[in-house]
Amino acid sequence: NRLWRRGIVFAHRDFDKFLNSFxxxxxxxVMSGIKPTGDFHLGSKLTVEQIIYCQKAFSGKLFYCIADLEAFADNGQSLETSAEHAIQNTADLLALGMDERNALxxxxxxxxxxxxxxFIAARKTTLATLDAIYGHQNLGLYFSALMQSGDILQPQLKEFGGPKHVVIPVGIDQDPHIRLCRDLAQKIDPHFLPPAATYQRLFRSLDGTTKMSKRDPLNVISLNDEQELIKKKVMRALTGGRATAEEQKRLGGEIEKCVVHELMFFHFxxxxxxxxxxxxxxxxxxxxCGDCKKEVAQKICSYLKNFQERKKKLLPKARKMLEKQ
Structure with missing residues (x-):
């Protein structure tokens, strides 16, 4: 798997114990989730690819949380709006290869x-602890963090076979949530095992200034973007090109600075x-750099065209999966 071969997944907590158990x-x-506030983008795709690899490689049941309460607490988004996004996000999971027969x-x-x-986690946590981890926040966001711990520990409940090793594939910026849950696990139930995690490098925004995020739509490639928009976004992306064409030919590009190279390295x-x-x-x-961008844009367009066609066919299945609850 390229995520491991290329060091995109670069660190872990207790993944060795997870492997030993397997x-x-x-x-x-396997456990993960998303705040349903919009379309999946390339950063979301990276995490989902890691999740699906773990689901299939280790025959582990996938627990995937649509964090609609967190979307309300953090973004003020209604549960009704989250429900619509949830259908889209579930179809994304299916189109990326999730095995729904072994998933909740x-x-x-x-x-x-x-x-x-x-609620049990809340009894075991002080306000000072949450303040130290997350800074001064409203109580809704603090409780969202405790809900995340509930999500992570749910696979170890009796109805799902009891205590077991669970891995959470995440970006490295999610480590505070993992550490909190690891601290809480055996306070909630002495038989629970601290969750394992694998950490991936953060995928940069197209301008290279921060991680790719739904909060910055101009610098993110959404999996639902139209072909012309994808081309425009890639043509605007940061490169490692030299100041002049003559320098580019003589010295070559600096790929360590180039987001266009990262599109290929991470994804395509x-x-x-x-x-x-x-x-x-x-x-x-x-x-x-101009010719390179055109080639990469075409490759992305081809991939996403096929993805979007698969997703469209899977929307009814996604809706049915969520209606079963």
Whole structure:
């Protein structure tokens, strides 16, 4: 898997214990979720690819939370709006390869077990602890953090087979949530195992200034973007190009600065040899940044066109999955 081969997944907590449990034939699980405030983007895709790899490689049941209560607490978004986004996000999961036969996709607002765990967690947590982790916030956001702990610990409940190793694939910026839950696990139930986590590098926004985020729509590639918009966004993206065409030919591009290279490295070139040739063409001055952007934009457009066609067919299945609850 390219995420591990290329060091995109670069750190972990207790993943070795998760692997050891799997190798002994014990049941394991995978857990993740999303705040349903919009379309999946390339950063979301990266996490989902890691989740789906773990689901299939380790035969672990996937627990996927639609964090509609967090969307209300953090963004003031109604549960009705979140429900519409939830259908879209679930179709994204299916189109990216999630095996729905071994998955539970649920909304926080409809999951009593998670709420119960969050209330128990609240009894084991002080305001000072939450303030130290998250800074001064309203109580809704503090309780959202406890709901996340409930989400993470839910796979270890009796109705899901009891205590087991659970892995949460996340970006490194999510580590505070993982650490809080690891601290709470055995305070809530002495039989619970502290959750494991794998951490991926953050995927940069197209201007290279921060991580890709729904909050900055001009610098994010959404999985639902139209073809012409994708091309425009890629053509605006930060590169490692030199000041002049002559310098570019003589010195080559600086790929370590280039977001366009990162699009290929993180997402759109699985073949390592093909990626190496792509890199060498840049660093040897064999291609201009403009021509490179056009090639990459075309590759992204082709991928997302196929993805969007798959997703459209899967929307009824996504709606049915969420209606079952």
């Amino acid at each position: 190798e002994k034939g014990k049941p394991v699980a 996709v649920y909304k926080q607002s409809e999951n009593k077990a998670v709420s119960n765990l969050a 070139q699985d073949d390592d040899m093909a990626l190496k040739k792509f890199q060498e063409r840049c660093t040897s001055g064999g291609i201009s």
